[in-house]
Amino acid sequence: MSDITLSVNGLRKVIGKRVIIKDLSFELKRGEVFGFLGPNGAGKTTTIRMLVGLIKPTAGSIRICGLDISKQFTKAMSHLGCIVENPELYPFLSGLHNLRHFAVMLSGISHERIDEVVRLVGMQDRIQDKVSTYSLGMRQRLGIAQALLGKPDVLILDEPTNGLDPSGIREMRAFIRFLAEEEGLTVLVSSHLLHEIQLMCDRVAIISKGEIIRIDTVHELLSSEERLVWRLQPEALGKSVLGGLTEILSEDEGSVTTPYSERLAGEWNRLLVEAGVRVLEMNRKLPALEDLFLELTGGEAID
Amino acid sequence: MISLVQNELMKLLGKRRFMIIAAIIVVLLSLFTYAQSRQSEAVKERLGDVDWRTELQQRIVDWQNRLSSAGQWKDQLQIQIQQYQYYLDHDVNPSEPGAPTFIRGFVENSAELFLPLLVMIVAVDLVSSERSMGTIKLLLTRPVSRFKVLLSKYIALILSVSLIIFLFGLLSFLISAVMFGNQGWSAPVLTGFSVQGGELNIAGVRLVSQSRYILQQFGLAWFISLVVGTLSFMLSILMRSSAAGMGTMLACLISGAILSSMVSSWESAKYLFMVNLGLMDYMSGSAPPVEGMTLGFSLAVLAVWMLGALAVSFTVFMRKDIY
Numbered sequence: 001m002s003d004i005t006l007s008v009n010g011l012r013k014v015i016g017k018r019v020i021i022k023d024l025s026f027e028l029k030r031g032e033v034f035g036f037l038g039p040n041g042a043g044k045t046t047t048i049r050m051l052v053g054l055i056k057p058t059a060g061s062i063r064i065c066g067l068d069i070s071k072q073f074t075k076a077m078s079h080l081g082c083i084v085e086n087p088e089l090y091p092f093l094s095g096l097h098n099l100r101h102f103a104v105m106l107s108g109i110s111h112e113r114i115d116e117v118v119r120l121v122g123m124q125d126r127i128q129d130k131v132s133t134y135s136l137g138m139r140q141r142l143g144i145a146q147a148l149l150g151k152p153d154v155l156i157l158d159e160p161t162n163g164l165d166p167s168g169i170r171e172m173r174a175f176i177r178f179l180a181e182e183e184g185l186t187v188l189v190s191s192h193l194l195h196e197i198q199l200m201c202d203r204v205a206i207i208s209k210g211e212i213i214r215i216d217t218v219h220e221l222l223s224s225e226e227r228l229v230w231r232l233q234p235e236a237l238g239k240s241v242l243g244g245l246t247e248i249l250s251e252d253e254g255s256v257t258t259p260y261s262e263r264l265a266g267e268w269n270r271l272l273v274e275a276g277v278r279v280l281e282m283n284r285k286l287p288a289l290e291d292l293f294l295e296l297t298g299g300e301a302i303d
Numbered sequence: 304m305i306s307l308v309q310n311e312l313m314k315l316l317g318k319r320r321f322m323i324i325a326a327i328i329v330v331l332l333s334l335f336t337y338a339q340s341r342q343s344e345a346v347k348e349r350l351g352d353v354d355w356r357t358e359l360q361q362r363i364v365d366w367q368n369r370l371s372s373a374g375q376w377k378d379q380l381q382i383q384i385q386q387y388q389y390y391l392d393h394d395v396n397p398s399e400p401g402a403p404t405f406i407r408g409f410v411e412n413s414a415e416l417f418l419p420l421l422v423m424i425v426a427v428d429l430v431s432s433e434r435s436m437g438t439i440k441l442l443l444t445r446p447v448s449r450f451k452v453l454l455s456k457y458i459a460l461i462l463s464v465s466l467i468i469f470l471f472g473l474l475s476f477l478i479s480a481v482m483f484g485n486q487g488w489s490a491p492v493l494t495g496f497s498v499q500g501g502e503l504n505i506a507g508v509r510l511v512s513q514s515r516y517i518l519q520q521f522g523l524a525w526f527i528s529l530v531v532g533t534l535s536f537m538l539s540i541l542m543r544s545s546a547a548g549m550g551t552m553l554a555c556l557i558s559g560a561i562l563s564s565m566v567s568s569w570e571s572a573k574y575l576f577m578v579n580l581g582l583m584d585y586m587s588g589s590a591p592p593v594e595g596m597t598l599g600f601s602l603a604v605l606a607v608w609m610l611g612a613l614a615v616s617f618t619v620f621m622r623k624d625i626y
Contacts, residue, residue: 049624049625049626052440052444053443053444054440054443054444054624054625054626055624055625055626056622056624073446073448074446074447074448075446076446077444077445077446077447078446080444082444084440084444085437085440086437088436088437088438088440088441089438089441090314090317090436090438091436092314092317092318092319093313093314093317097313097317101310101313101314102441102445104306104307104309104310105307105310105442105445105446105447106445106446107446146441150446
C-alpha cells in the first residue's frame with residue numbers, strides 16, 4: 001500500500017467569472033500533520049470543502065487513499081473524517097445519540113467503538129447530557145470523536161483550535177500529534193495563525209488568493225525566515241562588529257535585527273564578547289505571518 | 304437505509320415536533336367539540352321536539368327563498384337544495400349525531416388547511432434546519448450518497464404524514480366519543496354526487512356506511528397532506544431559512560382557499576395545485592371551483608405537482624455546493 005493518503009491534482013474552482021481556487025496540487029503522507037496556512041479569505045475553507053465533497057471542483061481531481069471522490073464518493077469518504085468549521089452537532093440530542101446518529105451512517109461501527117472514541121476524547125462523564133449544555137471545548141472534542149468513529153486514514157480539521165481557551169488549545173495540539181504519531185493518521189489542519197501551525201505541523205502549505213505560494217517543512221520555512229534581535233552595549237561598536245559577521249536587516253532604537261542561524265549564532269556571540277561588547281539580549285524571533293507573506297509574495301499585502 | 308430513516312425520526316422526536324403537533328390537535332379539538340355541543344344544544348332548544356325532516360324541509364324552503372338574491376352563488380345553492388331533497392326523499396338523516404358525524408365534519412373542514420399546516424411544521428425545516436445548524440456538513444461528508452440522505456429524509460416525511468393523520472384521527476375519535484358518544488358508525492352517508500354543467504348529477508349517488516366514508520376521507524386527507532408536505536420539503540431545500548419556506552407555503556395555501564371561491568371563470572387556474580386541494584368537496588357533492596373538475600382530475604394534478612417537486616428536490620440537492 002502506498003504511503004500517499006491524500007492527493008490533490010490541479011484543483012480549481014470558478015464561481016461565475018471569479019477564479020476562487022487556482023490549480024492546487026499537493027500530496028499528504030501517512031502519519032504526517034499538514035498545515036494549511038493563509039489569511040481569512042485565501043481559499044482555505046473552500047479547498048477543504050472540496051476535499052470533503054461539499055463543493056464540486058470545476059476541474060482537477062482529489063484522491064483519498066487512491067479513490068477519486070468524484071467517481072467513488074462513498075468508498076473514498078469511508079477513509080475520511082472531518083470537521084468543517086465549527087463542530088456543529090444536534091443540540092437537542094445527547095452526545096451519545098449524536099455519535100450513534102453518525103455511526104449509523106458508517107457501516108459496521110459497534111457500540112464498543114463508540115465507547116472507545118468517547119474515552120479517547122475523555123468525554124465519558126458528560127456523554128449522556130444534551131449537547132446544548134456543552135461548552136465549546138466539549139463540542140470540539142465530541143466533534144473529533146465523531147470524526148474518528150470510522151477509523152479514518154485522513155482527518156481534516158478546519159481551524160481546530162478556534163474558540164478554545166489556552167489549555168484547550170494545548171490539549172488539542174497534543175491530541176493531534178498523538179493521532180499522527182501513534183495512530184498513523186494523516187491530519188490536515190487549517191489555520192490563519194503561523195504560531196499554531198508551527199507547533200503542530202510537520203509540513204505546511206501557504207495559500208494566498210487561491211494559490212499555494214509555498215509548500216515546505218515547517219522547519220525549513222521558519223529557519224529561512226527567522227530573525228535574531230540583539231541588544232548590545234555599546235551599540236555602535238556592537239553594530240560594526242555584527243555587521244562584519246552577517247547582514248544587518250534593520251535597526252530599531254537600542255536593538256539590531258539579523259538573520260538567525262542555529263549554526264552561527266553562538267559564534268557571533270563569542271566574537272562580540274571578545275570584541276568587548278556586552279550582549280544584553282539575544283532574542284530569536286519568528287516572523288509574523290504578515291511578514292512571511294510580504295516576503296513570499298514580494299510585497300503583496302494581505303487583503 | 305432503514306437505519307438512516309430511524310436517524311431522521313430520532314431527530315424529529317428529539318425536536319419534540321410530534322408533541323407540539325399533538326398538543327395543537329388536542330387544543331383545537333377541545334374547542335371545536337365544545338362549540339359543536341353548544342350549537343346542537345342551541346338548535347335543540349330552538350326547535351324543541353321538531354322532527355329532523357321538518358327541519359330539513361324548512362331549510363330547503365329558506366334556501367329557495369334566498370335563491371333569487373343569491374347572484375353568483377345561485378348554482379351552488381340550487382345543487383345543495385337538490386341534495387337535501389334527495390336526503391329527504393330517501394329518509395336519510397344527514398346529521399346523525401355522534402362521534403363519527405363530528406369526525407366527518409372535522410376532517411372535511413381541516414383537510415384543506417389545518418392538516419397541511421401540521422405537516423408543514425415537520426416538512427418545512429427537514430433540510431433547511433440542517434443547513435442553519437451546520438450539521439448538513441457532517442451529514443454529507445459521510446460515506447453515504449446524497450441521494451440516500453435525501454431519500455431517508457423523504458421517507459421520514461411520508462411516515463410523519465401518516466403518523467400525523469393517525470394521531471389526528473385517534474385524538475378526534477377519543478375526544479368526540481367522550482363528548483357525543485360512540486354511535487352512528489354504520490349510519491348511511493350519500494356519496495358519489497357529481498356536478499355537470501351546474502346540474503347535480505345523481506346518477507352515481509350511492510349509500511355507504513359512515514365508517515367507510517370517513518376512511519375514504521382520511522385517505523384523501525393523507526394524500527393532500529403528502530402533497531403539501533412534499534412541496535414544503537422542496538422549499539426547505541431551495542430556501543435557506545425555514546421561516547421563508549413556511550411563509551411561502553402558507554401564502555400558497557391561503558391563496559388557494561381564496562382563489563377557489565373566485566376562479567370559476569378562469570379556466571386554466573384548475574392546473575394550480577392550491578385550487579385542487581378541496582378533494583373533500585367532491586365527496587360531499589359541493590360544486591368544484593372551476594367547472595369540469597373532477598376528483599380524478601384533481602388527484603392527477605396534485606400527483607404531477609408532487610412528482611415535479613420531488614424531481615426538483617433531488618436534482619438541486621444532489622448538485623448543490625454547500626458553503
